[in-house]
Amino acid sequence: xxxxxxxxxxxxxxxxxxxxxxxxxxxxxxxxxxxxxxxxxxxxxxxxxxxxxxxxxxxxxxxxxxxxxxxxxxxxxxxxxxxxxxxxxxxxxxxxxxxxxxxxxxxxxxxxxxxxxxxxxxxxxxxxxxxxxxxxxxxxxxxxxxxxxxxxxxxxxxxxxxxxxxxxxxxxxxxxxxxxxxxxxxxxxxxxxxxxxxxxxxxxxxxxxxxxxxxxxxxxxxxxxxxxxxxxxxxxxxxxxxxxxxxxxxxxxxxxxxxxxxxxxxxxxxxxxxxxxxxxxxxxxxxxxxxxxxxxxxxxxxxxxxxxxxxxxxxxxxxxxxxxxxxxxxxxxxxxxxxxxx
Amino acid sequence: xxxxxxxxxxxxxxxxxxxxxxxxxxxxxxxxxxxxxxxxxxxxxxxxxxxxxxxxxxxxxxxxxxxxxxxxxxxxxxxxxxxxxxxxxxxxxxxxxxxxxxxxxxxxxxxxxxxxxxxxxxxxxxxxxxxxxxxxxxxxxxxxxxxxxxxxxxxxxxxxxxxxxxxxxxxxxxxxxxxxxxxxxxxxxxxxxxxxxxxxxxxxxxxxxxxxxxxxxxxxxxxxxxxxxxxxxxxxxxxxxxxxxxxxxxxxxxxxxxxxxxx
Amino acid sequence: xxxxxxxxxxxxxxxxxxxxxxxxxxxxxxxxxxxxxxxxxxxxxxxxxxxxxxxxxxxxxxxxxxxxxxxxxxxxxxxxxxxxxxxxxxxxxxxxxxxxxxxxxxxxxxxxxxxxxxxxxxxxxxxxxxxxxxxxxxxxxxxxxxxxxxxxxxxxxxxxxxxxxxxxxxxxxxxxxxxxxxxxxxxxxxxxxxxxxxxxxxxxxxxxxxxxxxxxxxxxxxxxxxxxxxxxxxxxxxxxxxxxxxxxxxxxxxxxxxxxxxxxxxxxxxxxxxxxxxxxxxxxxxxxxxxxxxxxxxxxxxxxxxxxxxxxxxxxxxxxxxxxxxxxxxxxxxxxxxxxxxxxxxxxxxxxxxxxxxxxxxxxxxxxxxxxxxx
Numbered sequence: 001x002x003x004x005x006x007x008x009x010x011x012x013x014x015x016x017x018x019x020x021x022x023x024x025x026x027x028x029x030x031x032x033x034x035x036x037x038x039x040x041x042x043x044x045x046x047x048x049x050x051x052x053x054x055x056x057x058x059x060x061x062x063x064x065x066x067x068x069x070x071x072x073x074x075x076x077x078x079x080x081x082x083x084x085x086x087x088x089x090x091x092x093x094x095x096x097x098x099x100x101x102x103x104x105x106x107x108x109x110x111x112x113x114x115x116x117x118x119x120x121x122x123x124x125x126x127x128x129x130x131x132x133x134x135x136x137x138x139x140x141x142x143x144x145x146x147x148x149x150x151x152x153x154x155x156x157x158x159x160x161x162x163x164x165x166x167x168x169x170x171x172x173x174x175x176x177x178x179x180x181x182x183x184x185x186x187x188x189x190x191x192x193x194x195x196x197x198x199x200x201x202x203x204x205x206x207x208x209x210x211x212x213x214x215x216x217x218x219x220x221x222x223x224x225x226x227x228x229x230x231x232x233x234x235x236x237x238x239x240x241x242x243x244x245x246x247x248x249x250x251x252x253x254x255x256x257x258x259x260x261x262x263x264x265x266x267x268x269x270x271x272x273x274x275x276x277x278x279x280x281x282x283x284x285x286x287x288x289x290x291x292x293x294x295x296x297x298x299x300x301x302x303x304x305x306x307x308x309x310x311x312x313x314x315x316x317x318x319x320x321x322x323x324x325x326x327x328x329x330x331x332x333x334x335x336x337x338x339x340x341x342x
Numbered sequence: 343x344x345x346x347x348x349x350x351x352x353x354x355x356x357x358x359x360x361x362x363x364x365x366x367x368x369x370x371x372x373x374x375x376x377x378x379x380x381x382x383x384x385x386x387x388x389x390x391x392x393x394x395x396x397x398x399x400x401x402x403x404x405x406x407x408x409x410x411x412x413x414x415x416x417x418x419x420x421x422x423x424x425x426x427x428x429x430x431x432x433x434x435x436x437x438x439x440x441x442x443x444x445x446x447x448x449x450x451x452x453x454x455x456x457x458x459x460x461x462x463x464x465x466x467x468x469x470x471x472x473x474x475x476x477x478x479x480x481x482x483x484x485x486x487x488x489x490x491x492x493x494x495x496x497x498x499x500x501x502x503x504x505x506x507x508x509x510x511x512x513x514x515x516x517x518x519x520x521x522x523x524x525x526x527x528x529x530x531x532x533x534x535x536x537x538x539x540x541x542x543x544x545x546x547x548x549x550x551x552x553x554x555x556x557x558x559x560x561x562x563x564x565x566x567x568x569x570x571x572x573x574x575x576x577x578x579x580x581x582x583x584x585x586x587x588x589x590x591x592x593x594x595x596x597x598x599x600x601x602x603x604x605x
Numbered sequence: 606x607x608x609x610x611x612x613x614x615x616x617x618x619x620x621x622x623x624x625x626x627x628x629x630x631x632x633x634x635x636x637x638x639x640x641x642x643x644x645x646x647x648x649x650x651x652x653x654x655x656x657x658x659x660x661x662x663x664x665x666x667x668x669x670x671x672x673x674x675x676x677x678x679x680x681x682x683x684x685x686x687x688x689x690x691x692x693x694x695x696x697x698x699x700x701x702x703x704x705x706x707x708x709x710x711x712x713x714x715x716x717x718x719x720x721x722x723x724x725x726x727x728x729x730x731x732x733x734x735x736x737x738x739x740x741x742x743x744x745x746x747x748x749x750x751x752x753x754x755x756x757x758x759x760x761x762x763x764x765x766x767x768x769x770x771x772x773x774x775x776x777x778x779x780x781x782x783x784x785x786x787x788x789x790x791x792x793x794x795x796x797x798x799x800x801x802x803x804x805x806x807x808x809x810x811x812x813x814x815x816x817x818x819x820x821x822x823x824x825x826x827x828x829x830x831x832x833x834x835x836x837x838x839x840x841x842x843x844x845x846x847x848x849x850x851x852x853x854x855x856x857x858x859x860x861x862x863x864x865x866x867x868x869x870x871x872x873x874x875x876x877x878x879x880x881x882x883x884x885x886x887x888x889x890x891x892x893x894x895x896x897x898x899x900x901x902x903x904x905x906x907x908x909x910x911x912x913x914x915x916x917x918x919x920x921x922x923x924x925x926x927x928x929x930x931x932x933x934x935x936x937x938x939x940x941x942x943x944x945x946x947x948x949x950x951x952x953x954x955x956x957x958x959x960x961x962x963x964x965x966x967x968x969x970x971x972x973x974x975x976x977x978x979x980x
Contacts, residue, residue, distance in 0.1 A: 125634035133628050134635075142635060144968060149642050151964035152957070153892030155929045159936040159953055160645060201645075204638055221449040228406050229462040229514065230439035234624045239461075244452050255771070262773025264895040265929075269936055295775045295895075302782065302899055307799065319779040323772060330771040423609035433614040440612065 021058050028055075083317065089275045089292075091301065091311050099314040101321070103277045107192065107291035108261055110278065111271060114196025114287060115203060115260045120253055122200070123207030127249075130208075131215040132237040143212075150205035158269035161198045166190050166270065169197075173288075183285025190272040193287045198266050203256040210255060214248020215241060247336045254333035258326045264295040271296060294322050357382035357522055357552040358403060363418035365398060367410070372398045376418070376578045378571060385544055385553045387567035387584070389560060391604065395576040396556045400524050403427075403554065404441040405434060422522070439466070442515035446527040448508040450499040455491050458499045458510055462518040477517055484550075485513035486543050505536025512543065516551070523547065525555040529562065541566050560600060564588055572596045646957075653954025656947050669951055672719030673909065674926065679944045680710040689944050691717035715904060715934055716948035720955065722906055726822075726925030727959075729910060730901060731891050733826030734833065735883065741830070742837030743879060749838070750845045751867055770835040775895040781828025782899045787817040822910070823921040825901020832896055833886045837879075840886075844878030845871060877974050884967035892960055894929040902930040928956050 028051050035041050086100015126146065130139055166189035173184040218241050226236040242249075272290020275297070280286045292300075298315050305312045356379040365373035373395045380386050388396040398407065402420060405427060407413040420427050427437055439462060450458045459478045460468075468474060478495070482488040487509045491502070499510055508528060515523060529537040544553060544566050557563055563570050564584060571581040572593075580587060580596045591597045598604060659666050675692040682688060683706050690698055699707075753759045788801055796803045796814035804813040818824045848871050856866040894902075903924040907913075910925050935949045 122634050122638055125631045126638055129628075129631035129635045133631060142639060145639050145642065147968075148961075148964060149638075151888055151892075151960055152645075153894075153929055153960060155892070155894045155932050155936075156649070156953055156957060159932055159949070160648065162936050163941050163949065164648060201641065208638075219449075221445070221447065222451055224406065224409065225445065225449045225451070225511070225514075226461075227409060228404060228438055228443040228445075229465065230435040230437075230518070231462075231465050232435055232618070232620050232624060234620060234627055235465055238627075239464075240451055258771050262771075262775070264773065264775040265933060269933070295773060298775050298779060299895060299898060302779070307787070316779060316783070319776050323776050326771060326773055326776075327768055330768055334767065422612070425609050425612045427612070429613075431614045433612055433618060435618065436612055 018059060021055060024058060025055060083314075087277060089297070091305075097311065099310070101294065101318060103275050104292055104294045104297050104318070106277050107271065108267075108293040108295070110192050110287060110291065111196045111199060111267060111293060112257060112260045114193055115199035116253070116257060118197060118200035119203045119207055119256060119260075123204045123256065124211050124249060124253070126204075127208050127211035127215060127252075128237065128242065131212050132233075132241065146205050146208050148205075149201065150209075152202075154202060154263055154265040155269075157198045157202060158266040161194055161266060161270035162190065165198065166194050169194055182283055183288035186288050188272055188288075188290045190270050191288050191290045192271060192278065195267050195271040196287070198270060199260045199263055202263065202266065203260050206259050207252045207256040210252030211245075211249045214245040214252060217248065218244045247339050251333040251336035254329055254336065258329040258333065261329070262295060262322065262326050264299050267293045268296045268299050273300065294318055298322075355382050356380060357423065358554070359421040360399075361419050361421070363399075363402070363420060364416040365395075365402060365407075366414060366416050368412040371416070372576055373402075374576045376573075376576075378578055378581055380552065380554060381569060382552045383548060383550075384568040385548050385555060385566055386569045386571065387563040388554065388556045388571050388573060389558075389563050389599075390573035390579075391599070392558075393575075394573040396573050397526055398576075399573070400526055400554060400556050401443075403522065403524055404438050404443055406438075406443060408434075435465075439518050440520050441522045441524060442518075442520035443524045444508070444511050444515050444526070444528050446530050448504065448511050448531065450502075450507050450510050450514070452498070452500055454496045455499045455502070455510060456495040459513050459517050461514060466518065481513040481517040484516055484547065485509045486539060486546075487513055503536075505532050505539060508532060508536070508540065509543070512540070512547075516547070521552060523551045523553045525553065527556055527558060530558065537562070560588075572599060574599070649950065649953055649957055652946060652950035653957075656951030657954055657958075669719045670724065670955070671721050673907070674715060674720060674722045674905070674931070675718035676715070677713040677717030677944060677948070678710065679713070681708040682706075683708075689717075689947075693718070711944070713939055713942075713945050713948075715931065716939055716945045720928065720931060720948075720952050722909060722926040723928040723931040723952070724955070725909055726902070727891055727928040729822055729920075729925055730825050730829060730897065730927060731887055733822065734829035734890050735887060737826055737830035738833045738837050738886065739879075739883060742834050743841050745834075746838050746841030746845060747867060747872075750842045751863065751871070766835045766838050770839065773895075774832060774893050777828060777832040778896040778899055781824060781831065781896055785818055785824035785827045786820055786900055788815055789817050790815050791818060818922060820900055820903070820924050821922040822901055822925050825897045825925070825927075828896045828900045829890050829893065832893065833890055836886050836889070837882065840882030841875070841879050844875035844882070847878065848874045877970075877977075881967055881970045881974060884963060884970060888960055888963040888967065891963065892929055892956075894927075894933050897927055897930060898933075901925055902927045904930065904934045928952065928959075932956060 028047075031044065031047065035044055083099055083101060085102060086098055087102050088098040088100050089103055090096075090098045126142075130142055134142065170186045170189040172178065173181070173186040178184050222240050222244055223236055226240045231239065271293060273292050273296065274290040275292045278286040278289040278291055298318055301311070302315055305315060358378075358380040360376055360378040360380075363373055363376040364371065376395075376399060388400060390396050401407045402415070403422070415428055422437075422441065425432070451461065453461075456478060459481050460474045463474055463477055468477075479488060479492075482491065487506060490506060491510075499507065502510060508531070512523075512528075529540055532540070541562065544555070547553060548568075555563075555567065567584045569581065570584045570587045572579045572587065572591075572595075574595055580591060580593045582592070587596065588600050591600060657666055657669060658664055672691070677689060677691060678695040679687070679689050682702075688698070749759065749763070787799070790813050792806065792811050793814055793816075794809075794811050796812055797816045800814045800816035802815040806812060852870045852874070853866050856870045857863075861869070901924060903926060906924065906926050910920055910923055914920060914923070932949075932952050935945070935952060939945050939949070941949070
């Protein structure tokens with residue numbers, strides 16, 4: 001019908017549009033306003049939405065098609081860029097696989113955010129209380145208990161999450177008195193928030209022990225000087241000792257973050273395993289949606305992937321990315337720790 | 343020859359009155375029957391060999407010994423300006439604000455020089471910047487440190503030299519205008535030049551504060567102190583104007599110590 | 606001094622209320638953590654203890670611990686009585702009640718029988734990986750602390766060890782999968798197609814084929830050993846360093862060689878410290894799932910590892926069940942229901958007891974050692 005190169009079709013009119021453009025626009029105008037079948041209606045709407053962009057690119061399209069070669073190597077920057085910023089991770093898809101880690105990265109970061117928001121006040125607060133305000137009996141009892149939590153295997157926490165905690169939280173969210181909370185009532189019981197809560201419990205002992213160590217290592221000369229100047233116990237703790245231990249506490253938080261980002265079993269069981277960037281239109285409610293993580297995707301897909309395929313290699317690259325991220329966090333934390341020890 | 347620095351024979355008002363004080367760490371006695379009146383606006387030195395209890399006595403005056411578990415007064419009393427500082431309803435924080443202390447190993451906080459000096463002022467709730475600045479400058483001038491740090495008030499205090507850090511600690515202690523200044527071997531960790539600077543400082547400070555200084559260095563006592571108390575094995579052996587103690591000590595043990603027979 | 610009366614307190618000290626409020630807040634945070642942990646334990650104990658402990662002697666349901674893991678069949682018989690039977694007992698029942706009708710039948714995989722397989726598998730994995738880790742780890746620690754001279758290379762090695770300690774366990778799983786399962790050399794007559802490299806041996810018709818050990822006990826042990834190696838090396842180095850230099854000097858002054866010195870004067874005194882950290886490492890190894898998911902673990906296995914083997918060495922190359930992986934399977938693939946509660950909570954309870962006793966043991970050992978070893 002319409003052939004490229006036909007002189008009449010390449011002719012450009014006063015408005016800058018070729019006859020080709022006119023011909024296509026005319027056809028698009030002939031599309032019916034509605035169709036009876038819902039699937040057909042969906043396709044119609046998609047076509048209408050894509051039409052302006054199609055028309056705008058029409059002149060270049062034939063040229064681009066002839067110039068495209070299937071065997072042109074994709075530049076490394078493109079490959080890495082689309083890996084790191086791609087919004088879709090679709091494998092086993094109908095016509096093309098996508099390996100973009102953005103949904104996984106966002107999931108990992110959101111879960112870590114929830115976990116740290118809960119774990120930092122609890123862990124650092126407990127460390128300050130135990131180190132500065134608790135009696136020796138309290139210290140002797142509470143410290144081992146909190147350190148004992150560290151021994152709980154992550155799979156047990158994931159188990160509790162999926163069998164108990166998720167349902168409890170969902171039932172709680174269905175109370176009328178809590179309807180004002182954004183995102184309540186929760187639809188999915190396995191979501192970012194649930195996973196974040198469990199990961200907070202996991203990272204609290206790490207943050208607690210290291211923060212308490214940092215507070216312990218502050219030279220007692222500072223406390224003595226502060227007392228001699230007439231400071232109350234509270235003032236000495238908050239104006240002298242805690243600021244002096246600050247880099248140690250920061251290191252504790254960073255190591256807790258490293259632990260949380262690297263955790264696999266809890267997120268695999270409890271985060272919901274939906275590979276999609278959460279919908280932020282509901283604001284904070286985005287945290288009550290399911291999501292997937294960098295660690296979870298490896299655990300979930302490595303068992304089923306054909307060896308040596310692109311998918312297989314993509315999972316290894318995700319592993320390398322995890323390695324680099326956690327390495328960076330831990331190295332920064334160690335630098336903070338060494339800064340306090342001089 | 344020790345020069346006499348006391349200017350009259352009139353009895354001076356006592357800033358600190360110690361009566362039959364007995365002090366112990368757990369069951370081990372550290373001070374036995376110490377009776378002493380420390381005169382106001384004078385420098386008194388506590389001298390004696392190691393372990394004689396002079397630091398313990400000093401630390402009783404601002405009750406910093408309370409930090410040590412098991413340390414307690416077994417008998418006697420300490421009155422500062424007529425108030426028994428060991429009564430139950432004493433305001434410990436106010437006491438420590440009125441009785442400042444400088445330690446043997448200088449210990450400025452890991453903050454800026456400015457923040458170190460205004461620390462006790464902030465504790466009292468003083469917040470206005472110009473007031474804090476004024477008091478900081480006064481304190482640093484009184485500690486003979488202003489000229490050296492006025493351009494870098496907000497740099498790290500731990501970046502100063504040893505002598506400067508000790509003078510910063512002195513400035514920090516006097517910023518809230520205490521009445522009494524306790525100094526526990528303030529020059530022990532310093533070189534001779536820094537020591538000299540601090541000793542000159544003490545003569546200036548005496549005009550405003552009562553100073554009690556513990557020292558190992560007898561020459562320092564003779565250079566700085568108006569009165570000297572010699573202690574041995576937890577007991578006060580002799581207390582007299584410095585000139586008298588060193589030139590004509592009454593007690594044979596004092597004579598033995600000041601002539602260097604033991605130390 | 607103007608107005609010495611200000612030294613006397615009138616009423617409560619200044620800032621008393623604030624002091625109290627802060628103490629309350631921080632104490633609440635601390636005890637909240639303790640309470641949440643206690644709730645967690647209580648839930649598991651409440652639902653898991655009835656599975657393991659019985660009211661009659663010997664007070665422990667040995668069947669749960671010693672039976673193999675099987676599929677659970679839940680059904681009603683003609684009288685409406687509900688039966689929950691493991692697969693072997695189910696087939697017996699069917700044979701026995703030949704022709705009797707069965708209603709509302711449901712099957713739950715992995716939820717019947719006992720957990721002997723997972724327990725045995727975990728024990729094998731732990732023992733194997735600790736043997737490897739201690740051998741290489743203590744050796745490396747001795748080299749690093751006694752023999753090695755400070756050089757950029759040694760500095761890099763120490764840095765690497767320090768950083769490896771924090772790497773996520775799934776990354777170790779990936780590493781173990783790609784190296785131990787797919788790439789390490791194996792001597793065989795029939796190399797696989799995916800082998801990376803085959804080198805002929807000079808005897809027989811066997812070749813050295815770089816095709817990995819497949820998912821097997823050995824691969825799992827190796828992966829877990831790699832994961833725990835940094836912890837063992839760091840802890841061993843610390844224990845070796847804690848031995849006073851004077852001991853070494855005395856031995857060397859009497860003419861002992863370096864190795865004799867280490868063997869007689871240093872190692873014996875550092876073994877308690879190494880043991881304590883090993884116990885902690887065992888806790889970690891027993892509890893990890895991610896490294897063994899693709900290198901050794903299998904969800905369902907009919908026999909215990911040592912049964913149905915062609916020769917004893919096949920034990921190392923067979924897959925095993927593991928308790929943490931069993932729990933993961935039960936949690937992820939089996940829905941929560943009354944019938945599966947026994948398997949789910951019972952497994953978690955046994956696992957928790959195991960980990961808790963190891964952890965408590967290591968804490969007690971550490972406390973005892975701290976008070977004993979004062980040079």
